[in-house]
Amino acid sequence: MEGTVGSAALLPVTQTVEFDTALIRKLSQLGPRYTSYPTADRFNAEFGYRDYLQAVTGATARGNMHPLSLYIHIPFCESICYYCGCNKIVTKDRSKAANYLIYLKREIEMQGKLLAGANQVEQLHFGGGTPTYLSDAQMGELMQHLRRWFNFAPDAEGEYSIEVDPRTVTPERVHSLRRQGFNRISLGVQDFDAEVQKAVNRIQPESETVAIIDAARAAGFRSVSVDLIYGLPKQNLQTMEQTLEKVIAADPDRIAIYNYAHMPHLFKPQRRIAEADLPSAETKLDMLALCIKRLNDAGYIYIGMDHFAKPTDDLAIAQRQGRLHRNFQGYSTHVGADLVSCGVSAISAIGATYSQNVKTLDEYYEHIEQNELPIARGIKLNMDDLLRRIIIQMLMCNFELSIASIELAYPITFNSYFATELLKLRELEQSGLLTIDEEWITVTPKGRLLIRNICMVFDRYLASAQAAKADDGATQPLRYSKTI
Numbered sequence: 001m002e003g004t005v006g007s008a009a010l011l012p013v014t015q016t017v018e019f020d021t022a023l024i025r026k027l028s029q030l031g032p033r034y035t036s037y038p039t040a041d042r043f044n045a046e047f048g049y050r051d052y053l054q055a056v057t058g059a060t061a062r063g064n065m066h067p068l069s070l071y072i073h074i075p076f077c078e079s080i081c082y083y084c085g086c087n088k089i090v091t092k093d094r095s096k097a098a099n100y101l102i103y104l105k106r107e108i109e110m111q112g113k114l115l116a117g118a119n120q121v122e123q124l125h126f127g128g129g130t131p132t133y134l135s136d137a138q139m140g141e142l143m144q145h146l147r148r149w150f151n152f153a154p155d156a157e158g159e160y161s162i163e164v165d166p167r168t169v170t171p172e173r174v175h176s177l178r179r180q181g182f183n184r185i186s187l188g189v190q191d192f193d194a195e196v197q198k199a200v201n202r203i204q205p206e207s208e209t210v211a212i213i214d215a216a217r218a219a220g221f222r223s224v225s226v227d228l229i230y231g232l233p234k235q236n237l238q239t240m241e242q243t244l245e246k247v248i249a250a251d252p253d254r255i256a257i258y259n260y261a262h263m264p265h266l267f268k269p270q271r272r273i274a275e276a277d278l279p280s281a282e283t284k285l286d287m288l289a290l291c292i293k294r295l296n297d298a299g300y301i302y303i304g305m306d307h308f309a310k311p312t313d314d315l316a317i318a319q320r321q322g323r324l325h326r327n328f329q330g331y332s333t334h335v336g337a338d339l340v341s342c343g344v345s346a347i348s349a350i351g352a353t354y355s356q357n358v359k360t361l362d363e364y365y366e367h368i369e370q371n372e373l374p375i376a377r378g379i380k381l382n383m384d385d386l387l388r389r390i391i392i393q394m395l396m397c398n399f400e401l402s403i404a405s406i407e408l409a410y411p412i413t414f415n416s417y418f419a420t421e422l423l424k425l426r427e428l429e430q431s432g433l434l435t436i437d438e439e440w441i442t443v444t445p446k447g448r449l450l451i452r453n454i455c456m457v458f459d460r461y462l463a464s465a466q467a468a469k470a471d472d473g474a475t476q477p478l479r480y481s482k483t484i
């Protein structure tokens with residue numbers, strides 16, 4: 001598919017993004033996804049338990065009912081999906097999960113005591129792995145335990161979400177999850193095509209997935225989200241067209257379309273994918289263009305990165321009102337909440353710090369046995385980090401940046417502090433990705449898909465790493481995925 005899908009002058013109300021093949025081909029490069037700034041690869045082992053305690057003290061000093069986000073990581077899966085790049089443990093031995101829960105509950109208790117009396121959870125997210133690897137009873141007990149140690153905002157105000165693998169739940173279980181307190185659900189679908197499912201070792205009959213979506217709606221979940229992936233083995237425009245048609249017919253509130261990044265040097269399971277089965281870079285772009293067109297036509301709004309939502313969904317409303325936020329779970333509607341994460345490898349963000357838990361079960365259990373939070377590494381943000389974080393955050397969430405608001409909040413003159421960055425932004429302006437005037441940097445509909453490129457201009461660590469690599473004559477870092 002050559003050229004562009006749609007044109008800025010003719011954009012329908014809901015078409016907030018424009019696909020420009022030539023521009024994407026020219027500018028797509030490896031880069032971070034900015035679920036945090038600085039990115040997690042900048043965390044260091046000098047940051048420890050004491051630094052975390054200090055950050056929590058700062059947060060609790062801000063007074064009662066400070067909004068909190070909670071993230072709970074359940075690392076287990078029953079079988080391996082070959083495309084997977086998550087931190088997970090594939091096992092059919094259920095006793096492993098029972099043992100993990102003993103330690104997870106102790107970590108939750110430690111965190112609850114630390115934040116006692118000064119928190120109100122407005123957001124909860126269960127991710128993995130497969131959170132629904134836990135049995136219904138285990139999940140019920142875990143939710144009760146969370147409520148024992150944290151104050152939760154009422155259901156109507158809080159955003160309580162869970163990632164669900166439709167292969168692991170029944171419609172009855174979905175109703176039970178709603179009763180246990182979840183009000184948002186996100187379903188991993190990836191692709192409905194049988195050949196694609198076989199090639200990635202994830203057989204998931206369409207009828208079962210649709211039954212789970214229907215059950216979520218009947219159970220009263222406020223938002224149903226579906227995750228798809230483009231770029232998987234055996235995928236082509238036809239399979240993508242069919243999958244999109246079925247997904248749109250199922251009518252979810254949000255749809256995420258992730259780019260499959262084939263990085264077998266980093267993720268072992270991907271070595272089981274036959275490279276010959278992967279669609280070409282050209283076909284991948286065509287598939288993305290198709291997704292954008294179909295979703296725009298169906299009335300979904302482009303939120304940013306990989307996310308689309310109905311105009312009535314909270315994400316779209318928050319974006320319109322400038323309240324959208326971005327954290328490790330993607331976009332969220334709760335600005336300013338500290339994030340406390342429990343479980344192996346989970347990342348917390350408290351005040352001006354990030355911290356990450358240890359990555360293996362043995363290390364995790366060992367720390368908890370010693371009554372110590374299992375923090376492995378992290379980072380304290382300095383003023384420059386905070387400034388760049390807010391800029392990246394605003395660009396990613398609102399696609400615009402008020403220069404005056406930055407100068408009001410920070411003791412800088414934007415044009416001189418970011419003189420080098422502005423030169424690079426001018427080049428992107430020439431390419432049509434954004435416009436710059438005295439008061440605003442505004443991302444164009446064409447620039448939205450390449451928002452990571454724009455944010456990378458403000459990433460000081462990336463710039464210094466790239467300069468060092470250029471001195472060495474080395475190529476771009478391989479730990480990041482392509483921006484498109």
Ligand code: SF4
Binds near residue numbers: 077079080088129130
């Ligand atoms: S994609 Fe999800 S279900 Fe599949 S192995 Fe990875 S974490 Fe587990």
